[in-house]
Amino acid sequence: MRRMGALLFGVILMSGCIPAEAGREARSYDAPEQNRQQEPFERRSLDQDVRALPAPPPAWEARRVSADARQVASATYVVQSGDSLRSIAAKTGAGSEAIARANNLAAPFVIQPGQRLGIPGGRYHLVRAGETGIAIARAYGVQWSRVVSTNGLEEPFILRTGQRLLIPSTRPETIEERAARFHLDIDDILTGGEPALAANARPARPTASSARVLPATTPVATPVTRAASQFAWPVKGAIVGRFGPGKSGERNDGIKIAVPLDTPVLAAADGVVAYVGSDVPALGGLVIVKHGNATTTVYGHAGQLLVQRGQSVKKGQMIALSGNSGFADRPELHFEIRQGRTPVDPVSRLPAR
Structure with a gap:
């Protein structure tokens, strides 16, 4: 009996030397997953993985944009009989909106034969069907907000197939600016998230x-x-x-x-x-x-x-x-x-x- 009591006392004494951390580890591994209480700082899976209805990818991921802008030199164009701003844009490679702004032309943009128009130079991207402003900006490594201001884009910010956008020139950037270049915000989505429309098409109801x-x-x-x-x-x-x-x-x-x-x-x-x-x-x-x-x-x-x-x-x-x-x-x-x-x-x- 004395030997058994001494043995029991030794077991109790040794168990008291087990670190508290080890005891907690053992309990966490042994406890069934369904019986574990959620820690207060753990996020529910609902908030870790936002659930949404089945949907296609964002519009700016649906159509890849090629950075194939045409470099246009500054020039002067003499209006010919039958010309329109759109036809002049096609001849020169510049955007019709950019030509109108450069020459202070107001809607309905009436021009006369013999009139001399300044053609603003720069890189012009030809918008294709389905392209979005966000995708175009990413292709050229510029912020979409700069494209908006450079081209004077306004509500509802829907591009048109065949439209020519003036791409802002790039400049030396800091690391922070380069990291923020493709950072999306609400303004980007509102102004550059819709895909381009065909010339005579209407948005979906x-x-x-x-x-x-x-x-x-x-x-x-x-x-x-x-x-x-x-x-x-x-x-x-x-x-x-x-x-x-x-x-x-x-x-x-x-x-x-x-x-x-x-x-x-x-x-x-x-x-x-x-x-x-x-x-x-x-x-x-x-x-x-x-x-x-x-x-x-x-x-x-x-x-x-x-x-x-x-x-x-x-x-x-x-x-x-x-x-x-x-x-x-x-x-x-x-x-x-x-x-x-x-x-x-x-x-x-x-x-x-």
């Missing part, structure tokens, strides 16, 4: 159902009706991020609203879905809806996307489920309202709570 998937090469028609003066709140929750510059200097183009996971996200007004995806890393699961009067709403950090590009939505319709995807550090909704390309404080357009 929106569909009321998510069952019909538009091809990535089909431009979506912009609503022509005026948007409501006030929008509805997309979710109910506390505002945890205000519009404008933050404490650390970063700028918030919208507001952030704290909500539980899987909260229904509702369309703030009638409109057409212009984008669904997760190509803007900071915002994760993302829906962009275009309304009338060049107004756009943006819904980010979603965990599940419930609509399709080109789908018509009504005010209050569920378009997504909330999540903490992207750079969100909690379950929340990033919500923006843009007038044209300019973000505005959503609180100024939403009803008081």
Whole structure:
């Protein structure tokens, strides 16, 4: 009995020397996966992999662009009988819009035989069917925003097949500028995300159902009706991020609203879905809806996307489920309202709570 008691005491004493970490490791390996409690800092799989309805790749990935711009020298062209800006552009290789701007010509761009026109020199890219502004900018290694400003592009930013875009000249870049060259943001998607239209074609009309998937090469028609003066709140929750510059200097183009996971996200007004995806890393699961009067709403950090590009939505319709995807550090909704390309404080357009 004494020998057995001594042996038992030794076993207990040795077990007390096992490091606590080793004990925890053993328990974690031995515990069945289904019985393990999720750590509070672990993200649910819903937010790690944003779920969306089946859809084609983004329009800017559907048609590859060749960087085959034609170099055009600055020159003077004398207008011949029967010439038009379009025919002069075809003869010289320059863009008709660029020629009009260089010569201060206003619509309907009337020209007369014998008139001398300055032909602006530079690299001109001929737009082909299905090409997008984002894809063109990537092909030449320039920011799409520079192409927009160089060519004076305006709403609705839909390119036309046969259009000639002046490609900005490249300049020495810093490492940061080179890394940001292909960084997509909301403005890129709004102004350079639609594929080019054929000369006499029209954008596709929106569909009321998510069952019909538009091809990535089909431009979506912009609503022509005026948007409501006030929008509805997309979710109910506390505002945890205000519009404008933050404490650390970063700028918030919208507001952030704290909500539980899987909260229904509702369309703030009638409109057409212009984008669904997760190509803007900071915002994760993302829906962009275009309304009338060049107004756009943006819904980010979603965990599940419930609509399709080109789908018509009504005010209050569920378009997504909330999540903490992207750079969100909690379950929340990033919500923006843009007038044209300019973000505005959503609180100024939403009803008081």
